[in-house]
Amino acid sequence: MGRICKPFQDRPYEVDLQGFDGYSIDQDGRIWKKATEDGKYRKERYRVKPFGDLKSNSVRINLFRNKRRYTKVVVDLVLMAFYPAPKSRASREVFFIDKNQHNAAIDNLKVVDF
Secondary structure, three states, X not given: OOEEEXXXXXXXXXXXXXXXXXXXXXXXXXXXXXXXXXOOOOOOXXXXXXXXXXXXXXXEEEEEEOOEEEEEEHHHHHHHHHOOOOOOOOOEEEXXXXXXXXXXXXXHEEEEEO
């Protein structure tokens, strides 16, 4: 049996994504992009729309860095941002409390380290 991993207790509601300047993620699993300097968008920031992957039944999102696209799984981004990394190279399993794999909110995730 593995150890249940808990998120940081005094976690902020929204944090910046590591390695992707201008992107942030909130506790509900929503990804936000800050407006560019050239004034292309009217809003200060906007929500990046995820898409579903039918093969793996996971929700993915496209992030851009240096004009190159990176496709990431939203749950993996939530884990990177809000859950402490395991001290060892243990494997990690994620369970969805409400059985809805499209709900990537932290309160819906149960993380077990092996």
